[in-house]
Amino acid sequence: MYDIRPGAIINADCLTVLRQMDAGSVDMVITDPPYGVDYQSTRAAKENRKDKIAGDKRPFIWWIYDAYRVLKEGGGVLCFSRWDVQQTFIDALKIAGFSVKSVIVWDRVHHGMGDLKGSFAPRYDTCIFAAKGRYILPNGRPDDVIQCQRLNGAELLHPNEKPAALMRQLVEATTKPGALVLDPFAGSGSTLAAAALTGRQYIGVEIDPEYCRIAQKKVQDALKTRLLKGGIDL
Template sequence: MPTNTYKIFNKDCVGLSGVAPQSIDALVTDPPYGIGFQAHEWDKSLPNKQIWSDCLRVMKPGAFGLVFSAVRLMHRLMVDLEDNGFIIKDVLFWVYLNGMPKSRNVGLNIDKKLGVDSKIVGKYTYMQGYKKGGADSYTNPQQKNKYKPSSSLGKKYDGAGLGIKPAYEPIILIQKPLEKGLNVAENVIKHGTGALNLEETRIPFEDGEGEVGHNPHPKGRVAANIIRTETMDDGYDKFFTVPKVRQHADDYNIHPTLKPVSLMQHLVKLLTFEQQTVLDPFAGSGSTGVAALNLQRNFTGFELSPDYAKIAQKRLKAVQLP
């Protein structure tokens, strides 16, 4: 089996310096969402639009990409991608049930505004999975007071909030246009890009499950654009199932938005074939690269943070160890 190659550039991805034009077979990346995640400086705005122009330049004609986003600014990111030459093909939804609600008890806010002391009604254990400094909060959870509103107006709005529990992340499926004058088959023959790897990403039938559909395939169903963390028992459709991850899953990986390697493998496999090259301009701790190497793909990544770049190098090197 040939050894696949990887490169991690510890520098700004603007310009994609060191990557040759039309050398990349697929883009899989988890960029800043622009929502100010946990007050991180790097997430205060959407990526520089030039990055998408650079990606288009280094990708082969017909190459696909998957770009993670957030609901609030997905539309802005899609416009940026489209304005820089990409075709919007679909939006995949990574669905999970352990999202962190971003809200507050408005009843307690009303007490505070009215100058009324809210009532302490007990204690609760606070566990922050993405705490700065690593996963220490898992071994040292905090005990915090539990409050209930005291004012009459506060009691009326007790439990009222500002948002519902997030349970999915959108992943934008994009494509660089085919080479002018070529159809799909001609583009694949010339560049090796332009088609999704549907055969290798089929969802197998469960044990004892009868084949479904008018023309069932022995490998199972075509992967859906919904990726769930738990099996959906609806009698027909089954979706690719993958859980979220927390920092304590890896004792040296402190990246705050770590993605499961199993999820990234599914995405990499969907867009590419063996020996092709995957680009991630926001490589973080290297999950896309680990997925690529596990699947006998090559990988090129950019990561501005020296700490995360070192983690990525360590993880990628471990994949290639005998």
């Protein structure tokens, strides 16, 4: 059993941790899951909706059913995606019981590499926003396009690390201070740090021990920054 509580960053497989969490205990799930990665999980799928997901040959979506269970009624999920797997995530979210509300576009300002001669230059990522029951945005209605410059290679602590400014916008747009934010694929801890910096509670799960240590350091730095600012909005 894991010590699952607000403020925890757990080095483990997220499927194992999610299945130990209490139902209806989380306000918001914000995560950037891996695409096309298998999980080492031995628990059999028994529920009908989960059978549909588990029967899919793409096990990187299996966490979605467990995320639905741990979310409170009226909670939501923000799930980063990629154009070629976006529909897979949308279908899985619907099967799990979510209402898919919108797809947020993150304009990275500068394009990435890709096929330099055979494809358009990739400049955006997407983030699927879905709700469990009736979700009310706590701070008005934000635009579904966010422009925020991506990190350059020298700044990256994780291959898929998202900018702190982007994660802060998403956390503040979808939660109130004191809300509990879960990131089951915490990576280097950008979601958790944004939650800590803005007065939200957080739980993170990361399977890689080195990234888990990086996430802990990033969150500690965010908490120190908030303390130095007197706990006020920055």
